[in-house]
Amino acid sequence: MSISPKSAAPRRASLELKTAADRQVPLLDLQRQFAQVREEVLAAVERVCSSQQFILGEEVAHFERDVSSFTGAGFSVGCASGTDAVWLALAACGVQPGDVVMTTPFSFFASASAIVRAGARPVFVDIDPHSFNLDPELVASRLHGLPSVRAIIPVHLYGQCADMDAFRRIGAEFNVSIIEDAAQAFGAGWRGQRAGALGRAAAFSFYPTKNLSAFGDAGCITTSDVAVVERARSLRNHGSSQRYYHQEIGWNSRLDAIQAAILRVKMSRVQLWNEQRRQRAATYDQLFRKAGLAEARGDNSAPICLPSTRSEAYHIYHQYVIRAQQRDALREFLSKRGVGTEIYYPLPLHLQPCFSYLGHRDGDFPQAEKASQEVLALPMFPELTAEEQQYVVESIAQYYS
Numbered sequence: 001m002s003i004s005p006k007s008a009a010p011r012r013a014s015l016e017l018k019t020a021a022d023r024q025v026p027l028l029d030l031q032r033q034f035a036q037v038r039e040e041v042l043a044a045v046e047r048v049c050s051s052q053q054f055i056l057g058e059e060v061a062h063f064e065r066d067v068s069s070f071t072g073a074g075f076s077v078g079c080a081s082g083t084d085a086v087w088l089a090l091a092a093c094g095v096q097p098g099d100v101v102m103t104t105p106f107s108f109f110a111s112a113s114a115i116v117r118a119g120a121r122p123v124f125v126d127i128d129p130h131s132f133n134l135d136p137e138l139v140a141s142r143l144h145g146l147p148s149v150r151a152i153i154p155v156h157l158y159g160q161c162a163d164m165d166a167f168r169r170i171g172a173e174f175n176v177s178i179i180e181d182a183a184q185a186f187g188a189g190w191r192g193q194r195a196g197a198l199g200r201a202a203a204f205s206f207y208p209t210k211n212l213s214a215f216g217d218a219g220c221i222t223t224s225d226v227a228v229v230e231r232a233r234s235l236r237n238h239g240s241s242q243r244y245y246h247q248e249i250g251w252n253s254r255l256d257a258i259q260a261a262i263l264r265v266k267m268s269r270v271q272l273w274n275e276q277r278r279q280r281a282a283t284y285d286q287l288f289r290k291a292g293l294a295e296a297r298g299d300n301s302a303p304i305c306l307p308s309t310r311s312e313a314y315h316i317y318h319q320y321v322i323r324a325q326q327r328d329a330l331r332e333f334l335s336k337r338g339v340g341t342e343i344y345y346p347l348p349l350h351l352q353p354c355f356s357y358l359g360h361r362d363g364d365f366p367q368a369e370k371a372s373q374e375v376l377a378l379p380m381f382p383e384l385t386a387e388e389q390q391y392v393v394e395s396i397a398q399y400y401s
Contacts, residue, residue, distance in 0.1 A: 025379050025388045027340030028209055032383035033273075037265055041215075044261035051257070056237075059257035063264050067204075067220055070187075070267065071196030074224035077232040078255030082183045082205020084236070085219035086114035088253065089201040090151060092221070092232040093177040095120050099150035102142065103181075104134040105348040106368040107155040111181050112349045120150065122358070124350045126365040130308040132157045132321070132375075135367075136166035143174050151177040156185035156195055158344070159211070159277075159318035160309060164190045164198045171199070179203070183219075186212040187274040189314030196222040201232075206263055211277070211318055212270045218259040276382035277317040281307070283386060284320055284378065287393040293400065294322075303400045305374075319344060320380040325400075327376050333399045339392050342377045 034041070048059055060078045067076035079085050095101060097119030103111050105124040115122040125142055128135045134154045143149060152170065154162035164178075171178040180202035182188070182195040189195065196202040206218040223229050234241045239250030285306055288294040294306045305323035309315045321344065324330050331341050348368040350360040362369065378392055 022338070023391060024338040025340060025384075025392055027342055027377065027379050028381050029383065030208065030213075032381070037269070040265045041262055044265050045258055048257045048261050054257050055254050057257050059264075060255050060260040063255075063260035063267075064220065066264060066267050067196070067222060071194045071202075071222050073197040073202070073222035075226075075229035076220050076222050077229060077236060078218070078220045078260060079232075079236045080219065080253040080255060081217040082203060082207060082210075082219040083110040083114060084251065084253040085183075085203035085205065085221050086110055086153070086179075086181060087117050087251075088232045088235055089179045089203045089221045089223075089228075090114060090118040090120070090153075091235055092223075092228045093151055093179060093201055093225075095150050095177075098148070100146055100148045101151045101153060102139055102146075102149055103153040104155050104157075104368070105350040105365045106132060106345065106371055107157060107181065107349065108183065108345065109349065109352070110183070111153060111155050112355070115153070122349075122355070123149070124358075124360070124365060124368075126367045127371065128163075129367045129371070131160060131162070131310060132371055133160065133162040136163050136170060139167075140170050140173075143170070143176075149174065149176050151179050153179050153181050154199075155181040155183075156188055158307070158321050159184050159188050159316040160307075160313050161185060161188050161190040161195055161198065163310070163312075165312070167199070177201070183207075184210065184318040185316065186210065187270055187314075188316045191312050192314075197224065200225060201228050206259070211274060211316055212263065212266055214259040215262050216259060218255055218263065220255070273382040274316040277380060278315065280380060280382070280384050280389065281315070281317045281320050283389050284393070287389060288322075288396075291393055291397045293393070293397060304396070317380055319377040321375050321377045323371070323374040324376045324396075325374075327374050330396065330399050331376060334392075334395055337395045339395055340379055343372075343375060344377055345375075346372055348372050 064076040095118045099120040101115040101120045102123045106127050112122045125138045167178050178199035180199045182202045183205035185195040201223040204220050206214040235250040236253040239248040240246045294302050294304050303325045
């Protein structure tokens with residue numbers, strides 16, 4: 001049977017849609033990573049099971065030493081989650097009820113909720129629109145009118161360190177603790193020094209989606225301050241440094257040995273995985289520019305804006321996040337073509353209902369609010385293939401064509 005040209009066009013279009021629907025590029029594929037480490041991970045779990053030491057113990061102690069060595073910090077304290085890590089860092093650095101802690105409104109909820117948990121009041125300051133990180137100039141200008149500020153939490157968002165030169169100067173000038181929220185930044189760096197050793201203390205998350213990931217919740221803090229590490233170890237263990245004797249009210253936030261053993265296996269590869277993420281970010285950049293979708297920063301005529309990296313930073317691309325015109329419609333289009341995306345974060349912290357008591361309104365932090373309306377995270381993981389990246393960019397190009 002012959003097909004007329006008039007009827008062939010719809011058939012081709014239908015075939016193209018079917019082919020697109022069959023394609024799947026996930027935002028993250030943990031199965032591919034597990035395939036690389038499966039035997040080592042299972043052996044590590046067996047080692048813990050055979051030891052019958054499941055909470056803290058030698059496995060956790062070894063992992064803590066590995067983290068200290070990797071980050072360059074003097075000490076590491078494993079804990080139950082990244083959220084607990086932020087709280088432990090705050091409390092161990094002396095943050096108390098009535099204190100003020102400054103941070104960004106454009107971050108995961110735990111960056112601010114941990115401040116409240118420590119009894120302090122979060123004070124938000126807007127972000128730099130290019131890096132999405134806390135703006136140190138705005139922080140410095142706000143500090144002059146807030147004498148009760150005890151700490152500042154710059155968040156190394158998406159895997160790029162905040163401007164730690166500026167925050168170190170601010171910490172010294174105003175005598176406040178700089179606590180890194182490095183939940184998304186294990187292996188990131190600033191001027192050759194790794195996240196975790198850039199402030200008085202730092203908090204890491206090993207949630208399963210992170211660059212260094214556990215098989216459940218896990219976290220740690222790092223510090224080179226002996227007083228901070230001793231208090232953090234006590235606080236994570238019910239406020240006890242000697243069994244059944246409690247100097248203060250702490251929390252049950254002990255890292256379990258199975259998670260530590262799994263993390264030790266993955267730590268031997270995390271530097272390679274981070275470099276592979278950087279390579280894939282460079283591939284995205286190249287593909288977008290070749291497609292004519294992104295121009296130099298500040299050119300508002302381009303439909304998307306690529307991630308901006310500071311020259312001082314070693315960006316590990318926990319997420320590859322673009323700014324996109326018509327973001328929500330683009331995301332829906334990509335979903336229909338099997339491309340996974342996510343919005344980090346759709347509602348800034350100052351507008352979350354639970355923080356309504358702080359009295360903020362729309363327009364208080366315009367850069368954070370604008371970012372929440374434009375950011376879109378694209379598929380990013382070390383095993384992402386060049387063909388998958390090409391499909392992602394072609395799909396975005398088709399939307400804007």
